[in-house]
Amino acid sequence: MTLNRQHSEHDAVVVGGGLMGASLAWGLARKGLRVCVLDEGDIALRASRANFALIWVQGKGLGFPEYTAWTKAASAAWPRLASELEVETGIDVSLDQPGGFTLCLSDRELQANVDALERLHNQPHAVSHPYEILDHSQTKALLPAIGPDVSGSIYCPLDGHVNSLRLFRALHAALKIQGVDYRADHAVGEIKPQADGFLVKGSWGEIFTPKLVLAAGLGNARLAPMVGLEAPLKPSRGQIIVTEKASPFLHYPVVTIRQTDEGGVMIGDSEEATSASLATDHGISSVMADRAIRMFPLLGDLNVVRTWSALRVMTLDGCPVYERSEAHPGAFMAMAHSGVTLAPQHAYNLATAIAAGSIPDDILAFGIRRFHVPARA
Numbered sequence: 001m002t003l004n005r006q007h008s009e010h011d012a013v014v015v016g017g018g019l020m021g022a023s024l025a026w027g028l029a030r031k032g033l034r035v036c037v038l039d040e041g042d043i044a045l046r047a048s049r050a051n052f053a054l055i056w057v058q059g060k061g062l063g064f065p066e067y068t069a070w071t072k073a074a075s076a077a078w079p080r081l082a083s084e085l086e087v088e089t090g091i092d093v094s095l096d097q098p099g100g101f102t103l104c105l106s107d108r109e110l111q112a113n114v115d116a117l118e119r120l121h122n123q124p125h126a127v128s129h130p131y132e133i134l135d136h137s138q139t140k141a142l143l144p145a146i147g148p149d150v151s152g153s154i155y156c157p158l159d160g161h162v163n164s165l166r167l168f169r170a171l172h173a174a175l176k177i178q179g180v181d182y183r184a185d186h187a188v189g190e191i192k193p194q195a196d197g198f199l200v201k202g203s204w205g206e207i208f209t210p211k212l213v214l215a216a217g218l219g220n221a222r223l224a225p226m227v228g229l230e231a232p233l234k235p236s237r238g239q240i241i242v243t244e245k246a247s248p249f250l251h252y253p254v255v256t257i258r259q260t261d262e263g264g265v266m267i268g269d270s271e272e273a274t275s276a277s278l279a280t281d282h283g284i285s286s287v288m289a290d291r292a293i294r295m296f297p298l299l300g301d302l303n304v305v306r307t308w309s310a311l312r313v314m315t316l317d318g319c320p321v322y323e324r325s326e327a328h329p330g331a332f333m334a335m336a337h338s339g340v341t342l343a344p345q346h347a348y349n350l351a352t353a354i355a356a357g358s359i360p361d362d363i364l365a366f367g368i369r370r371f372h373v374p375a376r377a
């Protein structure tokens, strides 16, 4: 039997059930669409289970001012997302947005960070974000546990963090409540565009959908060409160290150190241009630990309880990619390295655009055409 639009049980199929796919599927379902999520399941490589959980605005958007605006709006929308998820699922994602710090261990490092922020704020069409440059004693007034090696810091009041595993759980609980048909162990092997939609296939069978959203993280690289798209990704591995629980001492997230709502301290996250292996690299983790102890000497007394490394969904310029296929206009693709930070934008604005079937101007800037500048010139 040939399946077609009349026989489709779903208005949209989302491929991938990580933070991106779950945020989008929830948003689409809230717009009234009947949504199915096809996911590899818990054995998959998932950045969503391994991230640092920051909601971070500071420094985002150098060379891409639209990204600064998009990220600022995400930070502002986070209280709404946290509260709606809690009302719907009863799960508190421990949102905390007191502002965040970049700590610097030399005057040179501080100056390099200040220069980068100035470049961001001086670029054409710049979108500003608030920040303060603090010396050692001003930093110590807010972060009393810093060590003498901290020469200063940059503080941005828009930054924060969440419990990202609970965010992931809350989104999946919300999918169930919204009636989303979530199918684990449903890896998609092939997508066949049809006149009125897509035939999506795997070893589990096939399903027809008029609207398709590729939100498969690194898996988008293989799937995108099947619907006339490309996924410009580059390798990027990150490592994280987690300590035993400690009494609260760190009341603000630092870009590489944060104390979770449960008391453990996360130290991370490195950026390594490889995806060759997920083994942790002790050389890198010892540099991370050494810098962390110089920033907060009391960390030297805490035991490490876990370390891991994970692959980021890193695009060529580090900024999100949202695209609609010109060849097959029912197909959309979304991928972003900052899937925690941007979760409200994905659940609300991007899902609304995909539900409507068109991408508005503020989202168009995130398309893949930006990687084709020489070809367009």
Ligand SMILES: Cc1cc2nc3c(=O)[nH]c(=O)nc-3n(C[C@H](O)[C@H](O)[C@H](O)COP(=O)(O)OP(=O)(O)OC[C@H]3O[C@@H](n4cnc5c(N)ncnc54)[C@H](O)[C@@H]3O)c2cc1C
Pocket (backbone or CB within 6 Å): 015, 016, 017, 018, 019, 020, 021, 022, 038, 039, 040, 041, 044, 045, 046, 047, 048, 049, 050, 051, 052, 053, 054, 055, 056, 186, 187, 188, 189, 215, 216, 217, 218, 219, 220, 223, 237, 238, 239, 240, 269, 309, 310, 311, 312, 313, 335, 336, 337, 338, 339, 340, 341, 342
């Ligand atoms: C070390 C590290 C630290 C990070 N820190 C932060 C941070 O502090 N703040 C922040 O905002 N972001 C952070 N991130 C990024 C954030 O985790 C990601 O942006 C986000 O998790 C991406 O979610 P995703 O759903 O696109 O990808 P993933 O979580 O990788 O999920 C992709 C999903 O697609 C599924 N899939 C793949 N191929 C197929 C297929 N063929 N068929 C069906 N399903 C498929 C997989 O099974 C998986 O479930 C960090 C990431 C890393 C690795």
